[in-house]
Amino acid sequence: xxxxxxxxxxxxxxxxxxxxxxxxxxxxxxxxxxxxxxxxxxxxxxxxxxxxxxxxxxxxxxxxxxxxxxxxxxxxxxxxxxxxxxxxxxxxxxxxxxxxxxxxxxxxxxxxxxxxxxxxxxxxxxxxxxxxxxxxxxxxxxxxxxxxxxxxxxxxxxxxxxxxxxxxxxxxxxxxxxxxxxxxxxxxxxxxxxxxxxxxxxxxxxxxxxxxxxxxxxxxxxxxxxxxxxxxxxxxxxxxxxxxxxxxxxxxxxxxxxxxxxxxxxxxxxxxxxxxxxxxxxxxxxxxxxxxxxxxxxxxxxxxxxxxxxxxxxxxxxxxxxxxxxxxxxxxxxxxxxxxxxxxxxxxxxxxxxxxxxxxxxxxxxxxxxxxxxxxxxxxx
Amino acid sequence: xxxxxxxxxxxxxxxxxxxxxxxxxxxxxxxxxxxxxxxxxxxxxxxxxxxxxxxxxxxxxxxxxxxxxxxxxxxxxxxxxxxxxxxxxxxxxxxxxxxxxxxxxxxxxxxxxxxxxxxxxxxxxxxxxxxxxxxxxxxxxxxxxxxxxxxxxxxxxxxxxxxxxxxxxxxxxxxxxxxxxxxxxxxxxxxxxxxxxxxxxxxxxxxxxxxxxxxxxxxxxxxxxxxxxxxxxxxxxxxxxxxxxxxxxxxxxxxxxxxxxxxxxxxxxxxxxxxxxxxxxxxxxxxxxxxxxxxxxxxxxxxxxxxxxxxxxxxxxxxxxxxxxxxxxxxxxxxxxxxxxxxxxxxxxxxxxxxxxxxxxxxxxxxxxxxxxxxxxxxxx
Numbered sequence: 146x147x148x149x150x151x152x153x154x155x156x157x158x159x160x161x162x163x164x165x166x167x168x169x170x171x172x173x174x175x176x177x178x179x180x181x182x183x184x185x186x187x188x189x190x191x192x193x194x195x196x197x198x199x200x201x202x203x204x205x206x207x208x209x210x211x212x213x214x215x216x217x218x219x220x221x222x223x224x225x226x227x228x229x230x231x232x233x234x235x236x237x238x239x240x241x242x243x244x245x246x247x248x249x250x251x252x253x254x255x256x257x258x259x260x261x262x263x264x265x266x267x268x269x270x271x272x273x274x275x276x277x278x279x280x281x282x283x284x285x286x287x288x289x290x291x292x293x294x295x296x297x298x299x300x301x302x303x304x305x306x307x308x309x310x311x312x313x314x315x316x317x318x319x320x321x322x323x324x325x326x327x328x329x330x331x332x333x334x335x336x337x338x339x340x341x342x343x344x345x346x347x348x349x350x351x352x353x354x355x356x357x358x359x360x361x362x363x364x365x366x367x368x369x370x371x372x373x374x375x376x377x378x379x380x381x382x383x384x385x386x387x388x389x390x391x392x393x394x395x396x397x398x399x400x401x402x403x404x405x406x407x408x409x410x411x412x413x414x415x416x417x418x419x420x421x422x423x424x425x426x427x428x429x430x431x432x433x434x435x436x437x438x439x440x441x442x443x444x445x446x447x448x449x450x451x452x453x454x455x456x457x458x459x460x461x462x463x464x465x466x467x468x469x470x471x472x473x474x475x476x477x478x479x480x481x482x483x484x485x486x487x488x489x490x491x492x493x494x495x496x497x498x499x500x501x502x503x504x505x506x507x508x509x510x511x512x513x514x515x516x517x518x519x520x521x522x523x524x525x526x
Numbered sequence: 527x528x529x530x531x532x533x534x535x536x537x538x539x540x541x542x543x544x545x546x547x548x549x550x551x552x553x554x555x556x557x558x559x560x561x562x563x564x565x566x567x568x569x570x571x572x573x574x575x576x577x578x579x580x581x582x583x584x585x586x587x588x589x590x591x592x593x594x595x596x597x598x599x600x601x602x603x604x605x606x607x608x609x610x611x612x613x614x615x616x617x618x619x620x621x622x623x624x625x626x627x628x629x630x631x632x633x634x635x636x637x638x639x640x641x642x643x644x645x646x647x648x649x650x651x652x653x654x655x656x657x658x659x660x661x662x663x664x665x666x667x668x669x670x671x672x673x674x675x676x677x678x679x680x681x682x683x684x685x686x687x688x689x690x691x692x693x694x695x696x697x698x699x700x701x702x703x704x705x706x707x708x709x710x711x712x713x714x715x716x717x718x719x720x721x722x723x724x725x726x727x728x729x730x731x732x733x734x735x736x737x738x739x740x741x742x743x744x745x746x747x748x749x750x751x752x753x754x755x756x757x758x759x760x761x762x763x764x765x766x767x768x769x770x771x772x773x774x775x776x777x778x779x780x781x782x783x784x785x786x787x788x789x790x791x792x793x794x795x796x797x798x799x800x801x802x803x804x805x806x807x808x809x810x811x812x813x814x815x816x817x818x819x820x821x822x823x824x825x826x827x828x829x830x831x832x833x834x835x836x837x838x839x840x841x842x843x844x845x846x847x848x849x850x851x852x853x854x855x856x857x858x859x860x861x862x863x864x865x866x867x868x869x870x871x872x873x874x875x876x877x878x879x880x881x882x883x884x885x886x887x888x889x890x891x892x893x894x895x896x897x898x899x900x901x902x903x904x905x906x907x
Contacts, residue, residue: 175857175858346864349857372864373861373862374865375757375865377757377793379793380796382866408758409756412793412797415796441765454738462853471842473838473842473843474842476730477739488761
């Protein structure tokens with residue numbers, strides 16, 4: 146999407162020689178927009194491990210490009226296959242729980258090693274596969290945007306001319322988390338680009354503040370009107386008719402339509418239900434875990450470091466022109482804190498799922514209507 | 527309650543000459559515990575206006591003592607009554623919306639000016655009235671604690687020996703907000719002091735973080751086990767049986783039992799309802815607005831400065847021994863933010879109200895059972 150009037154994806158190959166991966170260093174957002182060169186597998190691994198890039202689609206895309214760099218490097222090794230597999234392992238181990246990362250690396254391994262031809266041919270396949278992984282991720286998100294746009298158009302049709310559609314979102318399921326467009330944000334960008342007046346309430350999303358930092362930054366860059374709010378505020382806004390629609394992303398979706406998303410999503414879903422506000426979850430179907438149904442019981446919730454709660458970073462307001470963040474403590478010394486990273490929103494609170502194939506009910510039946518190829522698994526159980 | 531092993535109230539008269547008001551400067555908590563002398567009405571007014579003290583009960587208590595200092599100062603004026611009334615006005619104007627402030631000042635004016643006797647006699651009445659206001663506030667909170675203790679005892683009885691009762695609270699309805707004990711915290715302190723194992727989930731309470739700063743500090747000082755969490759976390763905890771009871775305070779309660787409390791309270795009430803967790807609101811009956819019923823429709827919600835959302839203060843973690851806070855920006859430059867300070871939790875989500883007279887249902891009938899003297903007002907309508 147747009148940054149400073151120019152169009153970007155989150156990851157791409159350098160225009161100069163097409164052999165260097167380039168990313169937006171997301172650690173520095175929103176205070177500094179910096180493009181980082183990743184010329185080696187080592188650099189790609191560091192970028193994934195240390196979260197210069199984050200978000201399933203963006204990590205998958207970066208890993209895909211990383212495997213192209215791996216093929217370039219392996220070409221100089223005595224044993225191409227052995228070297229490639231070692232580098233693949235290095236990439237996968239950077240974030241062991243990132244499903245999209247392993248998926249992209251495995252797809253590349255199969256494509257490269259399944260090629261009949263010399264190393265030059267294999268490198269060509271690696272490049273094509275990297276581009277395909279990135280393009281497919283972007284295309285799925287674009288389709289999510291098209292399907293979600295219809296929901297926003299329907300709401301806009303009920304409004305006075307010029308009156309904005311108010312969407313609330315939580316965390317960052319934006320283009321920064323994918324290769325392009327985002328999931329929850331895709332319908333928002335589609336509506337904005339279609340000229341529909343739209344305004345987004347951005348939950349700051351404590352403790353890591355992905356909303357206040359990333360979603361606010363990317364919406365601002367693309368010119369979408371938005372307002373940052375504390376996570377506590379959404380219920381009040383819904384009580385007073387100030388939210389027309391909630392759209393969030395999801396990290397993992399059960400085949401029955403329960404969604405595990407950033408901690409706090411469940412509270413917004415409860416408020417939406419209590420006030421008759423539609424609550425949609427946008428997702429590429431790759432987030433659906435076809436093996437489980439009951440999200441609350443079956444999805445383990447990651448606990449992260451307590452310092453993410455007791456400390457926070459930002460830009461010192463007195464430091465004119467300075468882009469170096471400072472970290473401050475928010476709590477009394479030695480205070481204990483707990484830091485659950487996700488929660489599960491039961492499908493009964495979800496109005497619908499916006500997928501790359503269309504919008505469906507958040508239920509096993511609804512999901513299988515769009516993805517009939519997964520019916521068999523259910524019947525086999 | 528206890529601080530560094532010593533018992534404190536939030537406001538008192540100095541032991542030396544009994545003519546100087548002393549407070550805990552709450553702006554400096556939790557990083558510095560500083561007692562401030564307020565020897566003049568001017569100093570008392572500044573302390574209230576600039577929020578060295580905050581919370582209805584604490585402000586009321588401080589204003590009560592402030593009027594004693596006003597009487598001491600007025601004794602040197604040519605016209606005692608005129609001087610006293612000028613100083614009273616000065617105090618009331620520091621925070622025009624603080625109901626308890628005006629109430630305490632008016633009570634003092636009536637007591638002092640209603641005294642048959644000389645100025646010396648009037649000063650004595652002012653002192654006695656100040657002490658009475660503070661003692662009554664503390665006593666009401668102590669009673670809230672006694673009544674709430676029974677609820678906690680009943681839960682403790684269902685637990686294995688040593689297993690703590692888990693209470694979740696939002697914001698600071700603690701002793702720091704009153705003269706002593708607090709409202710939401712009073713049952714917690716009572717349980718702790720009675721030897722019942724208790725653990726408190728402390729919502730950090732963005733944007734002003736009264737939970738992370740004040741509630742965590744006061745619970746720690748008194749030795750109560752607690753864990754700070756982001757405001758997003760409570761729903762997840764309740765889904766997994768990790769909360770036995772929610773207790774919050776209230777800034778304003780309708781005669782039908784709707785409660786206006788710190789923004790985000792409503793979201794926790796929804797989660798409690800969805801998970802069958804009892805949700806209690808603790809309050810001295812002085813917070814009941816007998817003139818209104820529908821909180822969502824009738825209680826205007828204050829909007830505060832957006833910088834409370836876009837900026838935050840805390841202790842630089844690299845500054846060993848430093849107690850000076852630093853302010854940092856959390857959002858991209860020029861980001862808009864909205865800052866609604868309160869929300870309304872409808873009575874249907876409230877299990878019960880814990881008042882100084884006992885626990886009642888959050889309904890007009892329940893409330894009037896405990897406060898029958900207010901029945902007439904209802905019938906007059």
